[in-house]
Amino acid sequence: MAPKSKPNPDRDLHALIDVAKTTQTLLTHYQSSLTLSQTSSDSVTPSSTSETPPNPLDVIKATTTLLRSHTTTLSLLLLTPPLTATAISKKLGDVGAGVLSSMIAAALTAPQAGQKDELGTLLRTELRVQVKRVLGTWSDIPALVLRFAERRERDIKIGKAKDEGPSESDKQNVLSSTGVVWEACDDLLKICNNGVVGLVVKKAEEWRGTLKDAVEELKEWGEDEEDDDDDEAEGSDNEFKDEDDIFAAANKLGKGDKELKALLDISLKKLKLVGTLYQALIKRRLKVFPKSFPPANSTNGDASEKPLDSMEKLEKLMDILKSIPDTVDDLASGFYDLDEEEAKETLEKCCREAKSAAALVKQSWAGQDDEFTAWSEKWVSALEAS
Known part of the structure; x- marks a missing residue:
């Protein structure tokens, strides 16, 4: 049985820094993929196999739940001294190459030729927008990891052996970033749970609200008629009217x-x-x-x-x-x-x-x-x- 290698803080921190930077690069690539998918009809299509491909909603729901859980764990690891570089490295790797990779693949999946599309363009587009939002919020996590790891590396180099943990400001940043990720994940999970029906009802109600507002404004405009008799009664004072009133009068509905x-x-x-x-x-x-x-x-x-x-x-x-x-x-x-x-x-x-x-x-x-x-x-x- 081979002897266990002794922990090497310098090596572990250096590895963590590399993982954090790699994760950031991956996130940039993933976000670019989602951006391109919104301006192009090209999407990832499942390879032709005898097996039915998994429902993208199920995959996104499962990976979003995992991402939320991993984010909570990473938050606790960052807040609890000493900084455990190996544990954080493993967790970041699980998220970047595993969870997010599966989530992006599901978000970019399109039905094969001849296959019925049970999600539809509207829901697929919304999923990509919300997945991209999740990636944007989660990008703060590897950035925090990188900051913590580089600072700890500097402390060791100057002989500061004890890890005193994050400052109050750092704690607030970790908690705030974690909360933002949770919110984005919860919103994405809600879309997955509500499915096509939930989304189309929500959109239709929003458009109905926009329609209602436009009609109300038009109604108010019709009630705000220009009164020519009142203008004449004002006499010479009329030439000193507020300039907003002067320009507004040009498109008022006259009584005539x-x-x-x-x-x-x-x-x-x-x-x-x-x-x-x-x-x-x-x-x-x-x-x-x-x-x-x-x-x-x-x-x-x-x-x-x-x-x-x-x-x-x-x-x-x-x-x-x-x-x-x-x-x-x-x-x-x-x-x-x-x-x-x-x-x-x-x-x-x-x-x-x-x-x-x-x-x-x-x-x-x-x-x-x-x-x-x-x-x-x-x-x-x-x-x-x-």
Whole structure:
């Protein structure tokens, strides 16, 4: 049996410094991979084997849980003197080459040709964004390790044998960095647990909130009419009005703009109905999106068209729901510019988008008529009549 080698603090610290620097280099490489994946359609595709590749959500969930645990251990090792270089080196190696490597591979994985995508582009993109965020927060950990190790190495060189441990400031930095990593990991775990449904509902509610805010601003603008009679009554004092009022008056809705005011009233009624559509879609379509996908049994338009599967239909729906608040912003700009023709055209575009969203998922995900089917027909009639 070979004798155990004696601990060598200098050698162990030097090795720890190397591991910390290598980990930082790995993190830079991983972050670059995720950045490129967001600007390119190229992603890691599992090799063709007889085995079914693991669900990326399961892999990311498992590795995120491990990362959180390893971070806690590293935090304790950094806070507890003396600095145990070998234990920290091993833990950093486990994270850099093991946990993070698996997490990145899962985040970059894309379905093979012909394989159904059960995550969808929206969730895959969100996972990559959140994994990149986790990497960004975790980069503080090897930086702290490097700082502690280099300082301890300097202390040994000047003959300071006893490790007195981190200062209060260092302790706060370790605890703060650990807390930030925990938060990022918890957010990523929440996305994994909520899956596709949780994400699309969250996004749709955010867009509905944006739509609601835009409509409220437009309503307030319509109520803030320019009063020509009051301006004349002010007499010569009018020329000394605050400059903000002078410039604001250029795009106020005048009391004489009856046609534009009527168009605004119509727009607000229609936009309120569009907001109602968001509510119905969230409840009747997004929250009940299936975990397994039945084949589409009907086509839209030409019979030669390939029917959209559930995930394709969901992503098309989300694209429309995302675009509507932007169209409403354009509509508001038309009103603010007192451009009646522009406002009218943009309102028609907004209504077309909303009706296309309702038509896209008029039937259930299984391709059957249901409560929403009948409701959407009444909704379209109300929108056209308003």
